[in-house]
Amino acid sequence: MSIEMDNLHSADGQNLANNTSNDLNNESYKLSENNDTKQEAVIERKDYNSFGFDVLIDEAKNLLNKYPVNQVRNHIEQIKEVFRQKIENDENQKKEAFLADGGDVLDFRYENSYRSKFSLVYNDYKNQLSIYHKENEKQEKENLVERLSIVDELKALYTEQNESNTQMFKSFRDLKTRWHNAGRIPASNAENVFKNYFFHLDNFYKYLDMNKELQALDYQHNLEVRYSIIKRAEELVEEENVQKALNELQYLHRLWKEEAVPVIEEKREETWQQFKAITNKIHDRKSVLNERLKKEQIVNYEKKIEIINRIKEISEATAKKSHSEWQKAIKDINDLRDAFLTIGRVPKDKNNKTWDAFKEATREFNHIKNDFYKTLKNDQQDNLKKKLALLEIAKEHKDSRDWNNSVKVIKKIQNDWKNIGHVPRKNSDKIWKEFKDTCNQFFDRYKNRQNEYNEEFEQNLVEKTELLKEFKEILIPENKEEALSLLTNFNAKWNKIGKLPNNKAEINQEYSKLYNEKLKSLQLSQNQIQDYKLQAFVDQIVANRDNRLLDDEIRKTKKVIEDLEKEINQLDNNVSFFANANANSPLLKDVYKQIDEKRTKLTNAEVKLRTLYSVEF
Template structure:
């Protein structure tokens, strides 16, 4: 029985190519010459191309009317200084007679420095079963028993090997992601390890353990994650070294960098992994050659079966055995894949002609296939509302793999189903394409901003600093530049390293000159340290004195002297401050405890507070002036604080009654949430006065607010100064708008902090 599909009309030329010059020709004089149709599997890059196993062979009859689409991976950067570059999506190339298109097996990379490669081009498999050429053959098919044909195996495109970490000591990244990824053996599910939270030591130990104990086909993903985490830590260490140069240098002679033993161990372990993987790939190639010979033997047996004159039942049983054997044989060399499949498909078609497969069975299979592909279309359309672009693309690739697994559908539904599936695919690919175009624009904007920072840094390096104040001011500016730099994303990959080296060179020059200058003031810092040691000794000598008035004055005097003394060497600063503060805190805590136990007028104070509670409850508000009435309530609270201590057993009761009364009156005023919070804060701070250690609590509260205020002032100043950096930039308005939003928000918080500090200062008076 002849088929209408010209791609299967005469595959004898393919059989001769795959079996050698001595292969016997198939006896079929009526078959027309077959058009030479090859399975196009082109490698656009050495990376991220999955090996095609026996489950990826594509029947030649399903290769017509297809469209090849090639899209190129894009790398997503991780850190500002890491290399990133987006490459354009590839252009579709369409043959004149093609109708259907297939998805590119492309994968977005998530780690920097990895070489980018293109995915292989997949083909649309659903072109239907061949049609018979005569009504007579159709009638004959109804009398034949069911014969189930091998379902076309899927094309297994590697979606894993797309995010290799950057090179270590000349390593070839392309060797890490190769054609054998499809053979990777799944391992037992284990608890997820957060590699980003591990130290370098732990990462190196895990890498050594993994490469020495695990199977190479099972550990690829784990090795890659360890490597990425390790390189991130290494990058942070380098950035920290730069940041540390901002502080005054103690004067130690700068040493040459030493060889990092962890780096040596890491490289040694990674080389062990590469060696094992190379051995594994060589073994896989040997297996493929053996599989090729095995499949050639099956083809010879299949040809002999077609020519045999045995009964239909026996022939069918033998045919099923050959099909099972064909499926059990593993991967073969890629260059032999197309010829093998065309030969196998040709003999299967010839067998169908021989046994006259029941056409109703094929129609039933096609109906089931149509339902399966309808389900795949619906799942693909659900991906249009997926928020994650990367996840939607990966899931779409899986749907295309499943699409290839499904057999042919009825001729009248084939184009309709494929057009629906491809339309959804095009929308998802277009969304991904637009995402990376936007990312490219952000990189260009970052380059302009970083260029402006480099120019400002070079101006600061050229300045002459003649005093510590000058150094401090310029150091603050250079530090601000570095902070702004860190807030910017990466520049385009080609310029990223160059612009970073330019900026880093300015920083190195600045801090090198600064180091020489501050070496000269080392002796002064040491003298300050000796003076503060003497103050610590004096404070410790009087911390247990019970002459509260005199000792309080003495300690305050020592504290003033402490502030007048200049800085000390950094390694002693924290320790000596804690020593001095501990002596002062011990005295003032003892003093607070002593006075807290004195209660001569506690009973009278209790009566006064009870009267004040009733006064709060019965007070009549004056008109609708909310602010004025709120000030009256605040006055009641201040009066409460001035009354003094009450018996300890009545303290909580009275405090709760006052709080309840005040809250009720606040509700009557219907003041805003912010006003209530402000009033609540004042009330809480005033209540602290009743505690024995109120002085220490208020002191710590003010320090906390003061530190927070200073930090906000510093950030606001930094952002306001940086607005001038982008004055000459093309994107100046966009950059200024972003910083102005931050500044306005911070100023609002700053005003609230100042109000709280002012209130605490009044309480201290």
């Protein structure tokens, strides 16, 4: 008797040819037999284009935590491509903003902390995949041993005939179940092993032809299996997730071929037609789903074409506009770009053309924009020359004693400065600070020009001289709290006295030096000294109502915070290069040490900035 095989369709609708003992080399059947019995999980397809950087990273982590690594490849690679495109778009946007503010393209540096975080997740995926392949190779070798053992036992079952019919039938069913569950084996062994199995399986069925009792048992068992498969297939017709239903249907087809043949002649066609009809119902649902997806993709295609045309219209309309109009156009283009990326899939045959058209439209816009800002850059260089000329005038008058004339000149050039347009970004802060400081120097002298101020300053000098003498003679208590209280009182008295004549400012330096020596003698921790000095500095600002000193210190502290954040981000990026390094690596430890030190400094600077912002007069 030959092995009976119905002319089944796989779950994806492909025809699986009959397989008999004379047709064991059929490749589709052979590969089907070598598949794992374990069904793949149905992973929900999401519109990754609509996710932000942080959500994409979390999604990749969730996939690795929730599903086997071999089943998430397509999703992880799709997330990687979307992440790459978003990084590219974000870099282009920041570069555009940088150039729009007058920056030089050679000075542009792009930083994104999410890039290093995603690299860690993706490297974890690659490592897990490598481990999976190694374990899978080991498992395939173990499966080979199991399948060879099954072949030998099957051969012995009909050649040695040491068991009763009932026990032989039970052993035969057990062997088929073990074969069904054995899993993949190395490809180099598959063809020969499967040929041997089906050779002995065919021989066993020939033996069954001569043993009617065994044949009847086999027929009845296989029929029961068919009915159970049909019942489960009927349940799948109501499954909401069509793809999940198709995946399990594929498994049921394989189970039918392996466990549900042969059956008695009068039930063979009847059961097959039942199963086939249910299969067709499930495939009809897939066809409806595919048709709906096609319609959605056509709508998405039309939306994307509309966006591309809108980008082209903005490019044509903005060619000769002003800087403010260009800024609005840039924002509109960025909004259109984001909208384009959040729209779902388009028909496959239009995907590449649509993406190329989108890139070409945005590239053309950027080309026109860059031409505009090259011209604007020349204007900013002219503005820089004008402001440098005003700075020279301010320097000429900062030491002037011609008060009436110079104050008019300084006020005029301050007004002229406001009316001059933007200068290159790399020069803006520096030249503005120098101009502001120069003008402030003049107005400080202008405010102090009256004699009564000089008399007040002279009296301040007398008071500070006496206080300094007293400060030199005091003894610092051993109790730190009493000592700090004493120093605080002296510092408050000193700051309360006020300003000195310009040529006598060195007494402040002498006091500061002595003050620091006495403070150092208390052997306080670095944090205690910082807190104390900060409070003393705040007390000085409040006592003198010195807005300018407060503003300068806030600006300096902001700059320190900005520099530390950049350094920390750079070190975080460096850590990504040590993904596979030993945790005890001296180099890696040094990087983490630098990060910890800089984070401590950053925290201290942020505390200081909050304190300065809270100062009230």
